Amino acid sequence: MKKSYSDKAMKHFLNPENMGEIEDADGVGEVGNPRCGDLMTIYIKVKDDTIKEMRFKTLGCAAAIATSDMICEMAQGKKIEDALKITFQDLVDNLGSLPQTKVHCADLAQKGLKAAVEDYESKK
Amino acid sequence: MNKKIYLDNASTTPVDEKVLKAMEPYFNEKYGNPSSIHSFGQEARVGIDDARQKVADFLNCEAEEIIFTGSATEANNIFILGVLNSYEDSHVITSPIEHDAVLETVKESGADFTVLPVDKNGFVSLEDLEEAINEKTVLVSIMYANNEIGAIQEIKKMGELISKKNKDRERKIRFHTDAAQAAGYLNCDVDSLNVDGLTLSGHKIYGPKGIGALYKNSSVDIDPIIFGGGQEMGIRSGTYNTPLIVGMGKAVELIEKEREKEKTEKLRDYLIDQVLKLKGTSLNGPRKRRLSNNANFSFEGAEGESIVLMFDQEGVAVSTGSACSSNNLEASHVLRAIGLKDLEAHSSLRVSLGRNTTKKDIDFFLELLPKIITSLRKISGR
Numbered sequence: 001m002k003k004s005y006s007d008k009a010m011k012h013f014l015n016p017e018n019m020g021e022i023e024d025a026d027g028v029g030e031v032g033n034p035r036c037g038d039l040m041t042i043y044i045k046v047k048d049d050t051i052k053e054m055r056f057k058t059l060g061c062a063a064a065i066a067t068s069d070m071i072c073e074m075a076q077g078k079k080i081e082d083a084l085k086i087t088f089q090d091l092v093d094n095l096g097s098l099p100q101t102k103v104h105c106a107d108l109a110q111k112g113l114k115a116a117v118e119d120y121e122s123k124k
Numbered sequence: 125m126n127k128k129i130y131l132d133n134a135s136t137t138p139v140d141e142k143v144l145k146a147m148e149p150y151f152n153e154k155y156g157n158p159s160s161i162h163s164f165g166q167e168a169r170v171g172i173d174d175a176r177q178k179v180a181d182f183l184n185c186e187a188e189e190i191i192f193t194g195s196a197t198e199a200n201n202i203f204i205l206g207v208l209n210s211y212e213d214s215h216v217i218t219s220p221i222e223h224d225a226v227l228e229t230v231k232e233s234g235a236d237f238t239v240l241p242v243d244k245n246g247f248v249s250l251e252d253l254e255e256a257i258n259e260k261t262v263l264v265s266i267m268y269a270n271n272e273i274g275a276i277q278e279i280k281k282m283g284e285l286i287s288k289k290n291k292d293r294e295r296k297i298r299f300h301t302d303a304a305q306a307a308g309y310l311n312c313d314v315d316s317l318n319v320d321g322l323t324l325s326g327h328k329i330y331g332p333k334g335i336g337a338l339y340k341n342s343s344v345d346i347d348p349i350i351f352g353g354g355q356e357m358g359i360r361s362g363t364y365n366t367p368l369i370v371g372m373g374k375a376v377e378l379i380e381k382e383r384e385k386e387k388t389e390k391l392r393d394y395l396i397d398q399v400l401k402l403k404g405t406s407l408n409g410p411r412k413r414r415l416s417n418n419a420n421f422s423f424e425g426a427e428g429e430s431i432v433l434m435f436d437q438e439g440v441a442v443s444t445g446s447a448c449s450s451n452n453l454e455a456s457h458v459l460r461a462i463g464l465k466d467l468e469a470h471s472s473l474r475v476s477l478g479r480n481t482t483k484k485d486i487d488f489f490l491e492l493l494p495k496i497i498t499s500l501r502k503i504s505g506r
């Protein structure tokens with residue numbers, strides 16, 4: 001059976017390892033999806049321009065939750081400038097497949113990270 | 125995985141065994157074209173006549189007033205466009221919680237239209253209806269019971285109002301109701317309801333998909349929108365789909381026999397009471413005058429599609445009006461029409477019971493619900 005969500009995407013949705021909050025975060029980004037009403041908060045902990053830890057809170061569909069989790073997994077341990085280069089296609093590729101209509105959710109994860117980085121830089 | 129539990133009967137129902145059995149011979153035994161005069165055709169014709177009579181009995185009308193269609197959507201289109209196209213400069217009245225098969229048809233028709241307001245429970249008021257009628261009005265189409273929030277409209281009273289208005293009008297107003305969801309649970313006597321048109325769907329009443337029926341009062345002239353061999357009194361051309369028509373007839377015949385309205389309603393009320401005990405939960409739609417098998421909730425801090433997918437993991441099928449789960453990423457127009465905020469529509473969940481739903485099924489759902497909502501609230505942090 002061809003599923004619109006790959007098994008891997010479902011795994012990240014059902015057991016998101018990076019969900020939660022970082023109390024003493026260095027940067028916090030809050031974004032929303034004007035199209036369907038989703039809300040996402042990204043927390044980052046930075047050291048030597050590297051994202052040491054990244055967590056998320058997301059109110060949204062399975063795709064939004066899975067991409068939130070995936071972007072955390074991919075960005076952690078990366079230099080900020082490299083983490084910002086994670087494209088929406090990278091997220092989708094890493095998750096396997098998402099339903100066609102859901103690509104904008106991956107977009108949201110990217111924007112969330114960007115907002116968290118901006119917050120971090122503004123505080124520096 | 126656990127046993128599968130189907131709580132999405134408003135979406136579609138399984139075909140009843142007896143319906144399936146009734147249909148079977150018409151695929152490759154009695155396969156003649158009902159329009160043929162030889163015996164092959166005539167035995168198929170009997171099946172169709174019989175089905176038509178069953179539907180007519182259910183609706184308390186003449187067999188000639190029943191038109192079989194390819195779906196409820198098609199039935200709505202045929203009646204609405206059929207009436208509107210036979211007038212120049214016409215006006216139609218409808219409600220904002222209609223199925224798209226009505227709303228889109230009205231919008232596409234080119235006629236002037238009024239979409240009546242509904243209150244927070246989804247009810248249309250008789251006063252608003254009366255006020256909206258003008259000298260150009262030729263059609264009112266209001267759904268009998270809503271598919272998402274179960275609101276049951278006062279069709280009988282609306283029918284009375286319209287007939288009264290028609291007494292001193294030269295331009296008669298035709299009254300149509302989409303009863304696709306209602307048929308399984310509510311009285312569909314067209315005479316007592318005072319309707320000129322009524323739509324039924326096969327697959328919502330344990331019949332097959334791909335078949336609908338339209339009641340059209342014999343006094344109503346409509347222009348066909350499908351042309352061809354002139355089947356169905358010239359209103360719906362196309363070779364008779366004998367097995368589906370027979371299935372539809374059988375499904376309609378079984379409604380009264382198998383109807384377990386009280387049982388379903390009791391289970392549904394139990395479900396609502398239990399769910400509302402959970403914090404941050406609300407009921408969408410009315411508590412009274414609600415279709416027996418329908419419940420619809422919103423859960424703060426959880427999104428509908430996520431809830432549906434988590435239930436699906438456990439083998440339970442439910443549905444949502446969340447924007448995230450729709451193709452156009454817009455929240456359900458019904459939930460918005462009754463005043464739900466985006467976030468509330470976003471977190472909506474519809475549970476629709478059926479003939480086969482048991483207390484055990486509901487209890488299993490109730491056992492899973494808090495776990496699922498809690499885990500999604502943890503993810504959302506809300």
Ligand code: FES
Pocket residue numbers: 033036037038059060061062063064102105447448449
């Ligand atoms: S979060 Fe709404 S569609 Fe993905």
